[in-house]
Amino acid sequence: MEFRALILSTLLGLFFVGSGFGQRGDMDIGEWLKDKVKLIKDLEDKLTHVEKQLDDVEDMEAKLNATVDELKRQKAEVDGLQKENNALKKRLNATEEEIDKLKQNSDKGAPQIAFSTSLANFGEIYKGPCTDKALIYKRVFSNTGNGYDQNTGIFTAPLNGLYFFSFTTYGYNTHFMGAILMKNSKRQISTYDQPSVDGSDSSSNSVILQLAAGDKVYMELWDNGRVFDNLNGHTTFSGFLVFPL
Structure with a gap:
């Protein structure tokens, strides 16, 4: 305005x-x-x-x-x-x-190493007493990774890692029954049963071992010991890689 x-x-x-x-x-x-x-x-x-x-x-x-x-x-x-x-x-x-x-x-996948065996691959077998106490498990159920040698009974670790092992032993009361799990000639765990009045005995044990590539794990009899096996798989030895280190 x-x-x-x-x-x-x-x-x-x-x-x-x-x-x-x-x-x-x-x-x-x-x-x-x-x-x-x-x-x-x-x-x-x-x-x-x-x-x-x-x-x-x-x-x-x-x-x-x-x-x-x-x-x-x-x-x-x-x-x-x-x-x-x-x-x-x-x-x-x-x-x-x-x-x-x-x-x-x-895609690469974790290393696949596992085996499972029993002592007899046919008939019946009594092992021991003997000077060569090594147990050679001839019946191979599986051997992924080819760590187990059925000619020697020895599992050789393909790589560093933690490994799970288990075994069973079966025998009669006339001898010491059992076996020892060995790592590079050193005792780790075992089963053991003295002669007794019962007809037969069965035992088992298991362990997780840290192995380096090339370490050897196998089974041995006790002195004067004996085990028995047939196709029923009473005496066995198995193991697998838990994980690599």
Whole structure:
């Protein structure tokens, strides 16, 4: 409104000065005033239109500023989401690498080493007493990894690791019954039963040993000992790799 008043006052001053208002002239003063009033009314209408346009511009500017603020907020959110997405991508890539390593290890497979044997591969066998006390298990149920030699009765560790061994012995009461599990010529565990009035005896034992590649594990009789076996598999020797070291 101050803007409008200033414009109108300026125009009126120019009209009055320019037209020599207050002096005699040929034009009737009443007609002159009508013309001026009409002109002023037209100017007021134009000013009203200009003011409305100015208001519209201000509204548009306010909306534009609000839109800019919203875009800035959205950009900040997008930047935050982008950072989170990049972090998730890194974690995903790391996880995929770990999965690939596990798959590669799985595809390669853990070493498979296991054997299971019994003393007699046909008929009946009495072993002992004898000078050569080594027990050679001829009936081989399994020998994955080929660690067991059925010609010598010796299991040779293919690699470093923890190994589980178990054995059973069966015999009659006429002799000492049992056997000793040996590691590189050293006694580890055993079964043992003296001659008795009962008809027969059966025993078993097991152990987990830490072996280096090339270590040898085998079974021996006690001095003056004897064991018995047939196709029923009474006297056995078995082992497998628990895990490598």
